[in-house]
Amino acid sequence: MREKMKTPDQTQFIRRIRTALGHAPDVTREARHLFAESPSDEDLQLQERIHRRAAEDRQALLERLIEAGKPINLNVTALPDVAYATAAILRLAAEKKPEWGEAKSIAAWRHPLIDRLNLVEALDRLQIPVHLTGPIPVDAGRAFDQAERERQRAEIIASFIGVTSADFCLADTATLVMRTRPGQPRSAALVPSIHIAVIHWDQILADMKELFALLRWDERYRPEGLSSYMSFISGPSKTADIEATMVHGAHGPREVHLFVVTE
Amino acid sequence: MSDISTEKYVEEAKRGIANxxxxxALVGLQDRFGRGTAEAYRRLPEGPDLRLKAHEIREKAIAHLDxxxxxLAAKIRASGGYVYFAETAQAAVDYCLAVARRNNVRLVVKGKSMVSEEIGLNPALEAAGIEVVETDLGEYIIQLAGETPSHIIAPAIHKNRQDIADLFVQKLGIRRTTDPPALTQAARKALREKFLAADMGTSGVNMACAETGHITTVSNEGNIRMATTMPRVHVALMGMERIVARLDEYEIILRLLCRGAAAQTMGTYASYIGGPRRPGESDGPDEFHLVVIDNGRRRILADPQFREMLCCIRCAACLNVCPVYGKIGGHSYGFAYSGPVGAVVTPLLTGINRAKDLCCGETLCGACKDACSMNIDLPRMLLALREKLAYGDADWQVEPASRAEGLAYRGWSWLIRNRRIYELGLKLAAAGQQLLPQKKGMLRRLPPPVQGWTQSRDLHPLAEETFMERWRRTRKG
Structure with a gap:
């Protein structure tokens, strides 16, 4: 199957590389030694460390995350339960002004944690519509798929706040890690001017090393892998292209708020 | 290929120095990033030696590129993406044009990509009647001004806020302001419309990972996430060397990339892209294409002296410490890549004779090697290029750069081996120098053909007594 998909340009290209490297042009070389068939000792230690993390370790990681967020303008707030998160989102929705146009609306992921926030009901009090980005049924036909995608796109573009969760958050660099899946479009964390992410504190990892150890070797995460598009987001969008002056809000969100639920 | 003006190095350098x-801007840039990057390496848990480890990872990947x-290609295809292997710049451009035509593309938004500059993608798309918009703020500014990037990471470093204000008044019709946040907001507004209207997005590739079958892009602005999420089609352009085997290896490269490029512990956005939108997902492109580009890299790969150059990840840390780049600026280098990386890679990609001034212009001070996130020995390769220019090289089709210089050194070599004639020459020169203009005991000007020596400095005159004479005299005494 793989051989069949190879195109002539590829065959020629790879032959030339083999020649340049001083190998026979038509012999496929062994690759197994470049990869790992089982986790290394370091990977095992990392997994062990993640699994054994006690409440005080979590607290320490949370504090590291809050510190790492400061220099990159990421607002991290720890909240005891989801009701506080709903209240905090309500407050932001009331206070903040939309960047494009007057009307306020919010786009929110369909996600177990986000569903628990009851945003549609809560924001109804402020008469702010909440667009839930539900998964698109895969067997509903092309026309429906297209129309549904266009509707969600328009809703996200019109929204001034996007509410998402994340798969993980890396404390050392204050990095949200999101894999793409149905119902959880990445544009919700990109196109609205304000991005609000809500996570549970057991989703906090120390760093990329821990993340990759899980994605590569933990059976809970390995099958899904990195998905078709995995995003790292560390704070709001920024640029320093004009006289090296730091400005937030180049193309992505101008503000990012992260609520960590510690229930 | 895009315009190459490496022959104008000296002329452009003079212009840069006078600007x-x-x-x-260059002083500010080097002050901030040069030092910041060194400090960021020191703060790594593994220390700056992590660069040595990264070098090994990259060398191993290059040795197994095939x-x-x-x-990578098999995995991306299995995820529904297309992969095309382009031997030349033209083949890569033609492929992008074909994808654009097939999808009735009228507007392309571009994420910053030096390889797209290298292959000259913009002019080709524009010639086909397609609007191309650079979306990195710095790239957007220079596109509006009709210029080329002068730094790999900070392309508009040569423009100040007044220049940009005038440009935006003229091109975007805004009220004049020199406030960077207000200028950024004006570009944000204009570019948001483009992102939402574009049919196709293009990006470069910072690094691909074979194990997972992903390419990754890193940006602070979010323009690359926009360009790879909102349009129907995404085309990623990748120099063929930009790959590592495993994710844990990639982790090391990414940490060094962010530190080398902007003295950051992590760029704002890193995206791992493995293919197009999957069923049930509401956003992301319908089509994903990866174009793997050779365009002369194979020759570098085949030469053990220069293969190390393919370890480069274009972080631009070398530009931020180079005393030559720090004076002459990026335009002098006459091609997509400037600074020490340009001084090595441009001659190798575009012709060593043609770009001879680039490698001869550097000082060999070694700052670039210490700053290099991949610990590449750039000074060694600069010397290797100069050696080829001195003696010629059939494999690289290099002609000796200067017959006169070769002759002069052969003459010198003969002279210093013939002591009597050498000493006679010294005597004559010592007598002759009396005729030259002097000030405070220094020679102000030398006669042709060596007048260049005293163009910007004075020269110590020859001593009345040579070392050998003094040696003989004091030994006797």
Whole structure:
């Protein structure tokens, strides 16, 4: 199957590389030694460390995350339960002004944690519509798929706040890690001017090393892998292209708020 | 290929040195990033030696490029993406044009990509009647001004806020302001419309990972996430060397990339892209294409002296410490890549004779090697290029750069081996120098053909008594 998909340009290209490297042009070389068939000792230690993390370790990681967020303008707030998160989102929705146009609306992921926030009901009090980005049924036909995608796109573009969760958050660099899946479009964390992410504190990892150890070797995460598009987001969008002056809000969100639920 | 003006190095360097805006910007840039990057390396848990480890990872990947690229291609195809292997710049451009035509593309938004500059993608798309918009703020500014990037990471470093204000008044019709946040907001507004209307997005590739079958892009602005999420089609352009085998290896490269490029512990956005939108997902492109580009890299790969150059990840840390780049600026280098990386890679990609001034212009001070996130020995390769220019090289089709210089050194070599004639010559020169203009005991000007020596400095005159004479005299005494 793989051989069949190879195109002539590829065959020629790879032959030339083999020649340049001083190998026979038509012999496929062994690759197994470049990869790992089982986790290394370091990977095992990392997994062990993640699994054994006690409440005080979590607290320490949370504090590291809050510190790492400061220099990159990421607002991290720890909240005891989801009701506080709903209240905090309500407050932001009331206070903040939309960047494009007057009307306020919010786009929110369909996600177990986000569903628990009851945003549609809560924001109804402020008469702010909440667009839930539900998964698109895969067997509903092309026309429906297209129309549904266009509707969600328009809703996200019109929204001034996007509410998402994340798969993980890396404390050392204050990095949200999101894999793409149905119902959880990445544009919700990109196109609205304000991005609000809500996570549970057991989703906090120390760093990329821990993340990759899980994605590569933990059976809970390995099958899904990195998905078709995995995003790292560390704070709001920024640029320093004009006289090296730091400005937030180049193309992505101008503000990012992260609520960590510690229930 | 895009325009190459490496022959104008000396001329452009003079212009750069005379440009006060550029001089001020370069000082600020090197002050901030040069030091910041060194400090960021020191703060790594593994210390700056992590660069040595990264070098090993990259060398291993380069030595297995055939294997890794085939694995990457197979995985991306299995995820529904297309992969095209382009031997030349023209083949890569033609492929992008074909994709654009097939999808009735009228507007392309571009994420910053040096390889797209290298292959000259913009002019080709524009010639086909397609609007191309650069979306990195710095790239957007220079596109509006009709210029080329002068730094790999900070392309508009040569423009100050007044220049940009005038440009935006003229091109975007805004009220004049020199406030960077207000200027950024004006570009944000204009570019948001483009992102939402574009049919196709293009990006470069910072690094691909064979194990997972992903390419990754890193940006602070979010323009690359926009360009790879909102349009129907995404085309990623990748120099064929930009790959590592495993994710844990990639982790090391990414940490060094962010530190080398902007003294950051992590760029704002890193995206791992493995293919197009999957069923049930509401956003992301319908089509994903990866174009793997050779365009002369194979020759570098085949030469053990220069293969190390393919370890480069274009972080631009070398530009931020280079005393030559720090004076002459990026335009002098006459091609997509400037600074020490340009001084090595441009001659190798575009012709060593043609770009001879680039490698001869550097000082060999070694700052670039210490700053290099991949610990590449750039000074060694600069010397290797100069050696080829001195003696010629059939494999690289290099002609000796200067017959006169070769002759002069052969003459010198003969002279210093013939002591009597040498000493006679010294005597004559010592007598002759009396005729030259002097000030405070220094020679002000030398006669042709060596007048260049005293163009910007004075020269110590020859001593009345040579060392050998003094040796003989004091030994006797």
């Amino acid at each position: 006060t805006v550029l001089q001020k 294997v890794l690229l085939e694995i």
